[in-house]
Amino acid sequence: MKLIVLxxxxxxxxxxxxxxxxxxxxxxxxxxxxxxxxxxxxxxxQVETEDGITRQESGATIKEGSAEGAVxxxxxxxxxxxxxxQFEMTFVADExxxxxxxxxxxxxxxxxxxxxxxxxxxxxKARLEDEAxxxxxxxxxxxxx
Numbered sequence: 001m002k003l004i005v006l007x008x009x010x011x012x013x014x015x016x017x018x019x020x021x022x023x024x025x026x027x028x029x030x031x032x033x034x035x036x037x038x039x040x041x042x043x044x045x046q047v048e049t050e051d052g053i054t055r056q057e058s059g060a061t062i063k064e065g066s067a068e069g070a071v072x073x074x075x076x077x078x079x080x081x082x083x084x085x086q087f088e089m090t091f092v093a094d095e096x097x098x099x100x101x102x103x104x105x106x107x108x109x110x111x112x113x114x115x116x117x118x119x120x121x122x123x124x125k126a127r128l129e130d131e132a133x134x135x136x137x138x139x140x141x142x143x144x145x
Contacts, residue, residue, distance in 0.1 A: 027050045027053070033045060042059070042060045043059050044056070051079075051080070053077075053078070055076070055077045057075030058074060058075065059073035059074075062094070066095060070095065072092075072095070075091060087104055089102035089104070090102070
């Protein structure tokens with residue numbers, strides 16, 4: 001039995017493809033610029049490769065408000081997809097969260113849109129259950145603190 005298991009493991013190991021990191025050419029970096037303020041309150045960078053990948057970003061420390069001390073960032077990325085389409089995305093990340101923009105990102109339907117009747121029925125059922133529960137008082141399933 002051990003010989004069968006060992007033979008199967010050896011067959012799988014021999015059949016698996018071997019990745020040769022030297023067989024595929026690594027694209028050359030055409031642009032690699034990086035700047036950071038001495039006090040680290042600001043940075044930016046830009047990278048571009050010969051195969052068309054570009055990435056740029058800048059950021060600065062937020063100095064006031066509820067997000068004080070956080071870093072607000074903005075940037076973009078672009079590259080060619082395997083099907084030949086050009087992917088492009090810009091973004092802002094600040095006290096309002098990460099906000100990407102790209103024609104490749106899914107888009108929610110415009111609101112207000114029609115709400116299906118089964119959803120309205122479920123909302124009404126929940127409202128009636130809540131109303132009935134509040135008339136009964138505290139649940140008997142919970143003990144006093």
